[in-house]
Amino acid sequence: MLVGDDLRSHQGTGRVILPFVIKIDSTRARRRLLAKGRNGCHTVAMKMLRFLCVSCLLLGSAGSLPAQEWISLFDGKSLEGWKASDNPATFKVESGAIVAQGPRAHLFYVGPANNARFKNFEFSAEINAGPGANSGIYFHTAFQPTNWPGAGFEVQVNNSATLHGNYLEMKKTGSLYGIRNVYKQLIPDNTWFTMTISVRGKQVQVRVNDLLVVDYQEPEEAPAKALSQGTFALQGHDPESRVSFRNLRVRTLPDTAVPAAKVVVDNTYREILRLGGANFPLVDFHTHLKGGLTLEEVLRHTLDTGMGHGVAVNCGLNFSITNDAGIADFLKAMPPSQVFVGMQAEGREWVKLFSREAIARFDYVFTDAMTITDTQGKRSRLWIKEEVDVPDKQAFMEKLVSTIEQIIANEPIDIYVNPTFLPDVIAAEYDSLWTEPRKQRVIAAAARNSVAIEISSRYRLPKADFIKAAKKAGVKFTLGTNNGGREILPNDHGLQMIRDCNLAWQDMWMPRPDGQKKAQAK
Ligand SMILES: [Zn+2]
Numbered sequence: 001m002l003v004g005d006d007l008r009s010h011q012g013t014g015r016v017i018l019p020f021v022i023k024i025d026s027t028r029a030r031r032r033l034l035a036k037g038r039n040g041c042h043t044v045a046m047k048m049l050r051f052l053c054v055s056c057l058l059l060g061s062a063g064s065l066p067a068q069e070w071i072s073l074f075d076g077k078s079l080e081g082w083k084a085s086d087n088p089a090t091f092k093v094e095s096g097a098i099v100a101q102g103p104r105a106h107l108f109y110v111g112p113a114n115n116a117r118f119k120n121f122e123f124s125a126e127i128n129a130g131p132g133a134n135s136g137i138y139f140h141t142a143f144q145p146t147n148w149p150g151a152g153f154e155v156q157v158n159n160s161a162t163l164h165g166n167y168l169e170m171k172k173t174g175s176l177y178g179i180r181n182v183y184k185q186l187i188p189d190n191t192w193f194t195m196t197i198s199v200r201g202k203q204v205q206v207r208v209n210d211l212l213v214v215d216y217q218e219p220e221e222a223p224a225k226a227l228s229q230g231t232f233a234l235q236g237h238d239p240e241s242r243v244s245f246r247n248l249r250v251r252t253l254p255d256t257a258v259p260a261a262k263v264v265v266d267n268t269y270r271e272i273l274r275l276g277g278a279n280f281p282l283v284d285f286h287t288h289l290k291g292g293l294t295l296e297e298v299l300r301h302t303l304d305t306g307m308g309h310g311v312a313v314n315c316g317l318n319f320s321i322t323n324d325a326g327i328a329d330f331l332k333a334m335p336p337s338q339v340f341v342g343m344q345a346e347g348r349e350w351v352k353l354f355s356r357e358a359i360a361r362f363d364y365v366f367t368d369a370m371t372i373t374d375t376q377g378k379r380s381r382l383w384i385k386e387e388v389d390v391p392d393k394q395a396f397m398e399k400l401v402s403t404i405e406q407i408i409a410n411e412p413i414d415i416y417v418n419p420t421f422l423p424d425v426i427a428a429e430y431d432s433l434w435t436e437p438r439k440q441r442v443i444a445a446a447a448r449n450s451v452a453i454e455i456s457s458r459y460r461l462p463k464a465d466f467i468k469a470a471k472k473a474g475v476k477f478t479l480g481t482n483n484g485g486r487e488i489l490p491n492d493h494g495l496q497m498i499r500d501c502n503l504a505w506q507d508m509w510m511p512r513p514d515g516q517k518k519a520q521a522k
Pocket of ligand 1 (some may be wrong): 286288344483
């Protein structure tokens with residue numbers, strides 16, 4: 001038995017069993033024990049742990065036992081203990097791994113381990129997926145002879161899926177399919193990685209390698225499908241998808257449910273769930289690490305709400321990053337996670353400050369038209385009252401629209417953000433100043449240059465008529481909140497526009513793979 005390993009499973013479990021189990025439950029206590037080990041009291045700590053584990057085993061017959069030892073579900077040689085649906089030939093054993101490739105089939109575990117019935121558990125597998133492969137691991141499911149499994153939940157495998165007919169799968173590896181989606185590719189093709197799935201009461205956690213990518217709490221007002229119990233299944237999705245699985249193992253966790261965290265189920269919660277289930281990529285690409293907001297907090301927000309994020313750093317004259325070295329330092333300091341990392345290009349001179357290679361290291365690049373050269377030839381930041389001078393409103397608008405057209409045509413950007421923003425002094429005349437022809441010029445430029453337009457919840461722009469016209473012209477959209485301080489803002493305007501303008505996943509822009517980025521093409 002791996003003592004350290006075993007301890008990890010006790011986190012958040014076994015609370016009702018014995019007082020001394022509670023003691024080793026807490027992470028702090030575990031750290032303390034491990035620290036002691038480092039200080040030379042290792043054997044004392046180990047003895048104590050062994051005693052505790054023996055105590056746990058003695059309680060085994062009580063029914064609600066703490067974590068069991070890992071049980072292997074696959075012998076590495078045969079499919080003994082497994083049963084395939086639809087097209088059994090889709091599954092083969094090759095060099096110690098179960099390989100799924102062929103027409104749709106699902107391979108269900110039906111072997112002796114825990115009578116193939118798992119409620120609370122920790123499951124782990126090593127997975128290797130080929131280019132474009134789609135697959136997944138089901139839990140709480142049950143054998144069915146044909147079709148996609150109706151029971152249980154799927155944890156998605158999809159590193160680099162491309163268009164499949166008319167469908168582009170947005171839910172990447174690690175997604176709790178349609179419920180808590182990961183939108184960023186974390187694992188390269190043809191690379192072994194570990195996926196860990198755990199269920200503790202109403203909590204589902206998924207880890208990709210050691211990265212926690214899903215931490216879902218099922219609310220009391222449960223969605224159509226609720227957590228229950230069942231077996232595991234591996235997915236063979238289609239003949240083009242080739243995926244290998246090895247070292248499949250599980251250990252049961254006590255049935256005792258962990259008290260559910262308080263989950264607020266409001267309209268936003270339901271909307272995010274509905275859209276996530278409809279393959280809609282929910283990513284707020286316009287989040288800033290401002291006012292002390294940390295990447296960890298942004299990630300926590302994603303885990304709690306299902307809203308993905310991209311954090312953008314301001315790059316340009318008089319900003320914190322002004323050259324390639326600054327970009328390199330910034331990216332070096334960003335730990336890998338499911339949060340996208342973007343560049344907010346500032347001022348029109350930014351294109352000369354950075355190399356294309358450095359720009360292309362970001363997942364995406366955006367800019368706005370809030371820093372322009374005005375009709376008098378002066379550099380003007382439109383959100384700063386003192387810098388804004390509008391002697392002639394029509395001339396100002398003409399200058400603004402042609403600036404937007406030039407930005408979209410000439411700068412290597414993916415997204416035009418804070419779109420159609422007007423300075424305070426003329427903001428009240430937005431509807432009359434943004435004439436139909438002016439709107440059409442911006443839309444045409446975006447469509448012609450494949451630049452997405454942000455739906456900004458900070459400025460509540462653009463409005464529905466603009467979005468509908470842009471959608472018709474084939475323009476893609478992103479969501480953005482553009483927080484000015486530490487608080488992450490809600491995507492209220494974005495979610496409302498998705499509804500009002502009937503936007504679907506096909507209307508949304510997503511970062512391009514390396515080699516196909518804007519900065520690498522122009
Ligand atoms: Zn911004």
